[in-house]
Amino acid sequence: MMKLQSISFDFFQRVGRSMMAVVLILPLVSILMGLGGVLLNPNVHEILPFLSNNGFQVTGELMQRAGQVVFNNLPVLFAVAIAITWTGAGMAGFSSLIAFFILHTVLGSLIDITDLKINEKMLGTELGIETMQTGVFGGILIGFLTAYLYNKFHRTKLPDAISLFSGERLVPIVASFAAIGVAVLFYFIWPLVGMGILALGEYVATHTNPVVVGLYGGIEKLLIPFGLHHIYNTPLLFTEIGGSYEALEGARIVGDQNVYIAQVIDKLRDPSVTLTGGTYIAGKFIPVMFGLPAAALAMIRVAHDRRKAKARSLLIAAAVTAFLTGITEPLEFTFLFVAPVLYGVHALLTAVAFGLANFLEMKAGFAGGSGLIDFVLFNVLPNHSNAWLLTIGLGLVFGVIYYFTFRTLIITRNLKTPGREDTEEETRLYTKDEAREKMGITQQHGQVETKDCNSRAHQILEALGGKENITKLDACISRLRVGVKNADQVDEEMLKKLGASGVLKVADGVQAVYGTRSSVIKEEIREVMEKER
Template sequence: MLKSRRIPFDFFQRVGRSMMAVVLILPLVSILMGLGGVLLNPNVHQILPFLAGDGFQAAGELMQRAGQAVFNNLPVLFAVAIAITWTGAGMAGFASLIAFFIMHTVLGALIDITGLKLNEKMMGDELGIETMQTGVFGGILIGFLTAWLYNKFHRTELPDAISLFSGERLVPIIASFAAIGVAVVFYFIWPAVGMAILTLGQYVATHTNPLVVGLYGGIEKLLIPFGLHHIYNTPLLFTEIGAHYETLDGSRVVGDQNVYIAQVIDKLRDPSVAITGGTYIAGKFIPVMFGLPAAALAMIRVAREDRKAKARSLLIAAAVTAFLTGITEPLEFTFLFVAPLLYGVHALLTGLAFGLANFLGMKAGFAGGSGLIDFVLFNVLPNPSNAWILTIGLGLVFGVVYYFVFRTLILARDLKTPGREEEGEETRLFTKEEAREKMGITKGGHRKADEKADDSRAARILTALGGKGNITKLDACISRLRVGVKDRDRVDEAALKQEGASGVLRVADGVQAVFGTRSSVIKEEIRELLEKEE
């Protein structure tokens, strides 16, 4: 009887962390685009007429186009970032980029050859290639597929005649053939899948209601402690499921977050542009900018007098960070650690804020963080609607609710928030790692090395090089293992030759061991051994 195989929870955490590599660049991009929007904004020109000058206008246009380059190429960014973060290897990212090019080139060629007729919304450009639009789904698939291929083949040794392509150099080749296979599969299944996504997106856009949006906001908050919120967020924020829009210059933009930003930019050029994006994320500013700072104030007010000063300094810093940038981890994971009940209330109030924003027809959004910076750059200054005024009004109400609810619960249940710890305990904020450890959620990584000594080829070569502590850098070319070392006298040339090195060269910053075309594979074996021992 076959045993069922359970996918470990850490797998989903790693998926979320891989996607976060792309998400983390968006705050910087948002500031770039927002500043460009300020320079191009006619409303700002009335206050600061000099910004209407040609130089400032050119700078604004450049900033906005630079930012849009990121949003317009999210699929390939997901492909490369996921491959690199999943494997920790630059070669995996390079292979993923090649695979992405090939997949879309083959898709476009198949469509041309067969004359396949598709819905015009499913056709478009990817890095200049006319192809079928697979969106971030295609990029995510290529990223994880390439990462899997890298992990499986990056230590493969080929026969001597073709050993030049052993190790890491084999991965781009295999990934290229895999991408052709993916393209063929997509050719047959994606028209149906893509139309289903388009239909779902249309349904979501026309059947959105406060309950659905509220559940979205509350569930996202509940998933944050587990590190799974980016998996949950991606379809709505960056795909057809969230929204779709054709810009004034003819580009097609998808995702609730992306559409909102694109429409704000277009509205500066044409005031008749309607804002339809920002339907799901409009309520996020309320708990972040108003709710959490009010919760921090409540924790300060109920702190013990002898610890109030320390609690005040910590909590004000965390509250200001949340208010300005939308980075909420220091606050959220602190009361998740000391009082999970407060986090549950926070999730409930967040869902309520999202639902109310939708009930009031608010359209608001951000490009990176949901703090004051994005609030001003993408809502107040461009003034695409009056949603920002409603946000402030609702935010003040929620701030009062957060304050009294948190204060009441802390006092009634004697919760040990910062400043109320037991004697001998330190007043401090807690990290997400500490909170997750308390919840029994451990961060995955390399397993600890077995207590039994490793007698592999990599271990013997590492010993001959003077051990882990003697290594400063590790690389390989076609025929040589290039190693930077702290002390060349600790390198055992005889032992290296015994392991197959045909020669050992001492250079200024280390040694070069000539292992032939096996050098790349040996480098990867040693790298993995070094990581395992960390």
């Protein structure tokens, strides 16, 4: 019988983390595509006529195509990224790529040989292979299947005669046969599943309303602290559930985010293209670009005078990050752990913003992040609708609401937001210099004592309960994400003294917020664990 632990909190946060490996590349791709769109945009040519010459036009076309290829190949990217991030092994990613090729080659061959009659919308190509469209679902399945097979077989020893294929070299072979089995299974069941997804996508695309869209935005925000939001929003953003669109070049684009980007690009070539994408995500700019910076201002204004400078330096940096790039976690986590009620208000206001954007029939979107960069590149400069003007107007209103709501709650409830801690020891957030001081100087009077033989990573490892207590070690943009056998063995206060601005313990998962240093700390801990073997 499958153990409950296999479907535990740690399992699901690892799933979300694996998917995020693909999502994190999209901001760079969005800049590439956005700049290409600027060079091709006739509105920009009226201001900068020299951009209309052939050299700039060819450059713009190349940049857009280079970026678009990432969105067009998300299934294989999910397959490879999930296999690597789940196992930490390059061979797993290589095996997943092979399995992906075989899956679609066999599936396409079965359709051709049997002359299977299915909806044309379900047929297409993957990496040039004519096959049945399984979208990112197929890629995700192959990624996790290969990761499972890697963990099961990468230490297998074969008889001497075939020992060449022992260990990791056995995994591509096993994964290949598994992919054939999956292809046969998909041949029989995916036509029904695919038709169901198409029907659901059609229904969602034609039956959206402010309540549904608002709930989508609010729930996504509530899942962020647990690292589960990528599991939740991936189907809507990147699959048929989020709608579909037949691009001018003939490709079938699926997912609310993908459809919006494709339509923005096509509309530059053909103004008659109607925007249908961006239905669900149009409201995201409002809380990210306007609400959270206003909340940061409120926290700065109510900070105690003796700590206002410290709070200002921390909160301004986090607010600018959110405003420019759409990465909100550093700012959200500054108040999540010390004042959860503020995060609840933030989620509620986010839901209202999403629902209001849908009520006003706004179509807006982003390729990589919901910050100023994507807002300008994919909304302001294309100027395909008045949604960007409405976003600014609503954003200013929400900024005022955020500011006074946060300020009022902090003062009336005496919430310990950055700069309002009662004593120096209760400070949850540190500047870079203070964090280094906390981690590197021997302290007396019950403080953390740094031994010569102990590194920061060694101390954090001890605070997590030691190597034996860790089942999975990972990190995202701002958090160290650890699966543990026993959460009670984790010393939360010690982690905070070692620089964590917050610690979240849920069942068998622990998340410690170390900001952008999290991935470095993860590798340092991994090295310590390797040395202790």
